[in-house]
Amino acid sequence: MNGVIQSSKMKIAMLALAVLLLAVCMALSVVFGYTNTSWKSAVAAFTDFNGSNQHLIIRNARLPRALIGAAVGISLALAGVLLQAVTRNPIASTDIFGLNAGAGFFIVMAVSFFHISSLQQFTWIAFLGAAVSALTVYILGSSGRGGLTPVKMTLAGAVIAAMFASLTQGMLVANQKALEEVLFWLAGSIQGRKLEFLYPVLPYLLIAWAGSMLMFRQLNTFLLGEDVARSLGQRTLLFKILAGLLIVLLAGGSVAVAGPISFIGIVVPHFARYLIGNDHRWVIPFSAIFGGILLIVADIGARYIVLPEEVPVGVMTALIGTPFFIHIARKGSFK
Amino acid sequence: MSILQTESLTLSYGKKPVIQDLDLSIPKGEITVLIGSNGCGKSTLLRSMARLMAPETGAILLNGKNIAKRSTKEVAKELAILPQGPVAPEGLTVLQLVKQGRYPYQSWLKQWSAKDEEAVTRALKATNMLEFAERNVDSLSGGQRQRAWIAMTLAQGTETILLDEPTTYLDMTHQIEILDLLFELNSREKRTIVMVLHDLNLACRYAHHLVAIQNHSVAAQGCPEDIMNEKLVSDVFHMPCKIIEDPLFGTPMCIPYGKGRIAKNGLPTAQYA
Numbered sequence: 001m002n003g004v005i006q007s008s009k010m011k012i013a014m015l016a017l018a019v020l021l022l023a024v025c026m027a028l029s030v031v032f033g034y035t036n037t038s039w040k041s042a043v044a045a046f047t048d049f050n051g052s053n054q055h056l057i058i059r060n061a062r063l064p065r066a067l068i069g070a071a072v073g074i075s076l077a078l079a080g081v082l083l084q085a086v087t088r089n090p091i092a093s094t095d096i097f098g099l100n101a102g103a104g105f106f107i108v109m110a111v112s113f114f115h116i117s118s119l120q121q122f123t124w125i126a127f128l129g130a131a132v133s134a135l136t137v138y139i140l141g142s143s144g145r146g147g148l149t150p151v152k153m154t155l156a157g158a159v160i161a162a163m164f165a166s167l168t169q170g171m172l173v174a175n176q177k178a179l180e181e182v183l184f185w186l187a188g189s190i191q192g193r194k195l196e197f198l199y200p201v202l203p204y205l206l207i208a209w210a211g212s213m214l215m216f217r218q219l220n221t222f223l224l225g226e227d228v229a230r231s232l233g234q235r236t237l238l239f240k241i242l243a244g245l246l247i248v249l250l251a252g253g254s255v256a257v258a259g260p261i262s263f264i265g266i267v268v269p270h271f272a273r274y275l276i277g278n279d280h281r282w283v284i285p286f287s288a289i290f291g292g293i294l295l296i297v298a299d300i301g302a303r304y305i306v307l308p309e310e311v312p313v314g315v316m317t318a319l320i321g322t323p324f325f326i327h328i329a330r331k332g333s334f335k
Numbered sequence: 336m337s338i339l340q341t342e343s344l345t346l347s348y349g350k351k352p353v354i355q356d357l358d359l360s361i362p363k364g365e366i367t368v369l370i371g372s373n374g375c376g377k378s379t380l381l382r383s384m385a386r387l388m389a390p391e392t393g394a395i396l397l398n399g400k401n402i403a404k405r406s407t408k409e410v411a412k413e414l415a416i417l418p419q420g421p422v423a424p425e426g427l428t429v430l431q432l433v434k435q436g437r438y439p440y441q442s443w444l445k446q447w448s449a450k451d452e453e454a455v456t457r458a459l460k461a462t463n464m465l466e467f468a469e470r471n472v473d474s475l476s477g478g479q480r481q482r483a484w485i486a487m488t489l490a491q492g493t494e495t496i497l498l499d500e501p502t503t504y505l506d507m508t509h510q511i512e513i514l515d516l517l518f519e520l521n522s523r524e525k526r527t528i529v530m531v532l533h534d535l536n537l538a539c540r541y542a543h544h545l546v547a548i549q550n551h552s553v554a555a556q557g558c559p560e561d562i563m564n565e566k567l568v569s570d571v572f573h574m575p576c577k578i579i580e581d582p583l584f585g586t587p588m589c590i591p592y593g594k595g596r597i598a599k600n601g602l603p604t605a606q607y608a
Contacts (some may be wrong), residue, residue: 221438227418233439234412
């Protein structure tokens, strides 16, 4: 499981550096944007709040956006790590397997038919959508000859993702009012999200982060193949159910806050493995931090690419992620 | 004495029965080889003995206790199976693979110990893989790779080791190398070994106990010299053959009839008697 960086000391140093980089990116995200603000006014907004427009933007728009960006980036990357390990499929991720689209569809349905607007309900509906997609893909992928194979599962995922995306579009065409409410959200965005969006989801995300970290040994063993893992005494069914639950929490929670954002979940784990190897003791924390960094950097980019307008960050991650994805699909890994 | 037993065991895939009502005893401290034609259920039987497949009816007893009723981690300390053609994740080193053999001995509370380290080193030594410890498994030759996997099962520290076709896809040299390694493990450490092999001659050479599977059940079992004969091969494999004594080992050797070219000293009757 050797990557570019081999010694444990170097890995710890790199991880500390990555955490620092994440903090810097979050700070940059607070300071830079369409409305000109300086480092000084950013600090003053918290230490010496004067109610000015600048201070309000920093406190009510930029800071929540940085925090949400980090939380969603971390969650999507971890969901990717878990899904790639559980399916033993290098091109698995919650967007390719339709989990994000499923959560998105359920939310759009809830908005247009049931006029649900409570954030708590949003969260549960997103979990439900992600779980329904995950189960459908799993059942479709394991039916027929040969059981669950990576190819069948990817195909099933692509079908489910396309189906939920089409259903969502169809529903929006029929319901113009809902369209306005959810369009920007649907493209995947962390703009204009208040911290109140994050609060109902955060406990679940925190549980899922902690759960992912605790699972590193089980993940390493499961990667040897299901038969070998069972031979070594792993309860693989229990492991798959637990990992599946964590994936649903991570993907559903991310979608509830930020809409379906793609490519973080597939690209980040590969990059982490390239750097530090296959051992999930390291892959999990590194992917989490890199996921946060990538989403925040993409979000900052989204503010500047077509000034004065903003593009949804989902478009940015797609722009950054597509070349990587093609590379990974061709080579089977980042290298 | 038997270490592993099946009791009126029935295995099936969906509605199709594979093994029916089988009582089989695996002798302790010996090498048992399962033979049989493709799809006869010998691999399925081996997998079920390692609890990788649940019986339809009946039970598997390991040291007299039903494995289905025991904690899978406890079973993993007494019995290991190496499935057919295992694939290591890309970039995994031999050392990391072998360390996985210690999985059943670890938990969140019990981390890596000196005993684990010792078991890993011993497994690497026994398989002559010490010098390859830092190499990636996917960069090794077929024989070395199989030795790395065997090292992992050895690190598991079990009395019984099951192997599903451990020599498949290996050239002749590496087949002998793997079987010699298993033979030594058995004679030196008295480990019980059960494996599926396709090569009848190698099966007869290495097995103390040979089990021929046919028609959902055991067609014959025992010492190869006692049970191997032309009728058995014809029954189990539907292949006419001549059994002679291996000029080196004295074990039974099976020479199939067929088409083929007949050389100067060959028998004219060789082409389908």
